[in-house]
Amino acid sequence: MKYLNVNTENSITKIILNRPEKFNSFDLDFISDMAGLLISCAMDSSIEGIIISGNGRAFCAGGDLEWAARHKNGAACAFHELSSRFHQCVTEISS
Numbered sequence: 527m528k529y530l531n532v533n534t535e536n537s538i539t540k541i542i543l544n545r546p547e548k549f550n551s552f553d554l555d556f557i558s559d560m561a562g563l564l565i566s567c568a569m570d571s572s573i574e575g576i577i578i579s580g581n582g583r584a585f586c587a588g589g590d591l592e593w594a595a596r597h598k599n600g601a602a603c604a605f606h607e608l609s610s611r612f613h614q615c616v617t618e619i620s621s
Contacts, residue, residue, distance in 0.1 A: 527559045531581070537574040539567050546582025553593040557608050561615035568619040 529550075531542040541563065543550035552560070567573050580586055589608050597604035 527563065529556045530559055530563060532563065534573065537572060539573050539576045541576060541578045543578070543580040543586055546580075546584075548590055548592075549584035549587035550580040550582065551587040551590040551593075552608055553590045554604075554607055554611065556590075557611050561611055564615055565618050 529543065529545040531544050533540045541560075543560075545551065545556065564576070567576055589605050591601075594601040594604035597607075
């Protein structure tokens with residue numbers, strides 16, 4: 527997990543978004559790591575809560591515009607991939 531710092535203590539998992547040079551904005555690798563981590567936390571009965579914060583000046587700027595502009599199928603497709611992966615994560619956690 528390249529852009530995530532994780533620590534669990536006393537049944538609380540603290541996740542720190544750690545890509546401050548990009549204001550913690552998401553690219554596909556970042557959102558996939560985050561989604562996988564959240565799913566793992568949801569499945570772990572010892573975790574009672576999650577705190578998410580951001581390293582640097584911003585919590586999270588959203589999608590990484592530079593990454594999206596370089597996407598082979600265009601920015602709209604890039605953001606569709608990000609939102610699809612995130613929504614898949616929410617669905618898995620909810621069920």
